[in-house]
Amino acid sequence: MTILTYMIAYCGIAIFLVAVLARFLTWSKMPMHLRWELYPVAHEGGGRAAYGGSYLENSEWWTRDREVSLIGEVKAMVPEIMFLVALKEHNRKLWTRSFPFHFGLYLVAACTILMIAAGILGALVPGVMAGVVGGIFSFLIPVTGYAGLVLGLIGAFGLIQRRRTKPLRDYTAPMDVVNLVFFVLVFGFALATALIVDRDFSIVSEFVANLVTFNVAALPVVGFGGSLPYISAILLAALVAYIPLTHMSHFVGKYFAYHAIRWADEPNLPGGKQEAVIHDLLNQPVSWSAPHIKGDGKKTWLDVATEDQSK
């Protein structure tokens, strides 16, 4: 059971990383598309982002350097990621469920990062975890862990309830509910495990420390509930592996939705780097069959766009 649990945990993490990377690469390798930005664009400089203005408001904008504010992006992204402000503003009912769910996930992730940090620190600086530093970790890990699991569960139950009622019900596929139930199962089991055998999160901390130091040692738990930490770890690993294989990976897609579509306002300036890419795209074959196109798989976009259409 011990070695199997470690192996499953490593597999879960590996699948997560590979799947997220694969998704990221898939989105990155997509061809350049026509501009389809939507204002406000958060990185717009000159104070224009505040009211949704763009550099196109400038006289002869093509002769000026663009004012791009990365701080502007951060100011928009951080509240959006942390607090789901768009949902809060436009769909308060769902936000009351979705925010605890997502914030719970963040806290569980934070708890995991703290345990990883503690594991690495403990391995690199033996004895450090016995002092003040260890005390801080011992305080923060259970606080973030409990808060994350409880909030995640509240949110997941709320989202299931919302998905079972109109108008979401008609648009919810069975797997949408299964996904949430999976969260409830995993988080519920983890919370139960903590309350029954691991109230200070020391066992799970040791498990994570063993993971990061590749030490597949047995956990210090025996008797009633002795298998609970192992089962919980397996469930968590399964969830971690599962998320990026489903549309719950929208955290990857959302990055591209904003940076590659909504905020993608970089102009194609004469002689600029985009022109060569566009040239290649326009020389791709077209196979659309409508009579006004008659794409035969040989004609290119350029051919179609420059065909004489006059009477």
Next chain:
Amino acid sequence: MKEPASVKDFSKHAGQPLAHIEPADQIPLPPPFDRIDEDPAIAPLTDEAREKYFVLDDTIAVNLPKPQNKEEEERLVQGFLSGLEKLFSKEDNWTFLQPLEMSMEHCAKCQTCSEACHIYEESGNNELYRPIYRSEILRRIYFKYIKKASPLVHGDIDLNWETVGRLIELSYRCNLCRRCAQTCPIGVDNALLSREIRKIASQEMGITVRELHKDGSVLQLEVGSSTGMTPMIVKDNIEFIDEDTAERTGIEIETPWDKQGADILLIHNAGEIMAWPENPGAFATIFEAAGLSWTMSSEALAYDGINYGVWYDDMQFARVAVRHAQAAKNLGVKKIVLGECGHAHKSLTVIADKVLTGDLNIPRESAMVTLRDIVRSGKIKFDKSRNDFPVTLHDPCNMVRLMGIVSPQREIMEAVVPKERFREMAPHGVENYCCGGGSGFAIMSGHNFADWRHHMTGRRKFRQILEAFAAEPMDIDHPKYVCAPCSNCKGQLRDIITYYDAWEKAGIYYGGLVELMVNAMVDTQPGFIDWEWH
């Protein structure tokens, strides 16, 4: 059908409409249009139309004939699937593949978009008009029939000819204003998906809306303008407009044609020349008074900035954009300035940005910016008191939400309208509502489509206008000006003001931005805006 149509109903109930809207279903308009008994109902479709074409709801946009035999039914389904497959090809749809995949993959179906949609809300929250409704149908078809995924993951739907016909028709129940996309927490764009469905119909199946394709982009490419104006006719018309404008302003003008090496090629929406001649007249007056080096082009297409392809077909879009750029290149101008037309702005400036390369990549500027610079230059003196009437400003979606041109028109307003007379609509700027004519609707009026448009797509803007002027006496003796710096928006406003008789009943008038400017020019005779309902 009595119950609102759910997604599951979409491929069932053959031949039956899936929605019917009565005035009583809708939120009453503000006074003096708040009496439901005076709110005209949508005129019913004729029996002949219902018999012949696909019927989705109370109107018909596409005129898609019902298949007469199994072969035709199969052709419809297979054509749709073939087009859907091409939509996900890197070669055939590089233009929108990434935004499309994003919107197909990541919708959480949270319904945040619904409350952002003026059509859904003004329908009395009818299920058929939810922004996600048509996206969900498309998504289910794609995952089940193209990706062969389990319906347990993405939902189930039956694909038959009724589904295809209805979905194509339903893609023309969206203004493509992208207000829904603006509110989506994930960035899903239902308007884009509406446009992609239109593309399958047009680019693969040859199914189009007559006003947009045959009488629109095809006519424009064949003769030079969707109005049918040839180069010779447009020059004649502008000559007449110059004379008429000179009479009204007291300032002689002569629009320059084909001036080689001019700084600016001005491209109007040719609809202005036909329907609102005071607009190109006002432009000429302002540009001449400011001493700009400018010209119009009599080359085919270059005197009509419209590009209807932006609403339904990437190929037609590219063809028109290239011709616009070629005309500018032939004249050797430094920049193209786009007149008061929102979709022409977006087409040539933003969308065509990734189409035009090399010597066709000629800078494009919004007339809002050019006019704002003229105001700033002080070359023209304005007397605000000449515009001493209530004014509100409509933000064309293409210019504002989709291009970020928000402040120049407001700076002009400040220069030509007394501050206390200007009222912003709520909401405005990038959060504005569509006029109701977006995505081609303003020029679509087959069967009873105009009626449907007034009730469903234009009603929110009309409501906003009434609310903006709520503190004013609502009668013809107190004229009010709705400034819409966009030809299509003006067409929609004209139609809805006419429909509700709002000029006679409430003194609501409309026009462009340059008309307000010329009306306030110190050097012109007063009264450029004549308040005559045309």
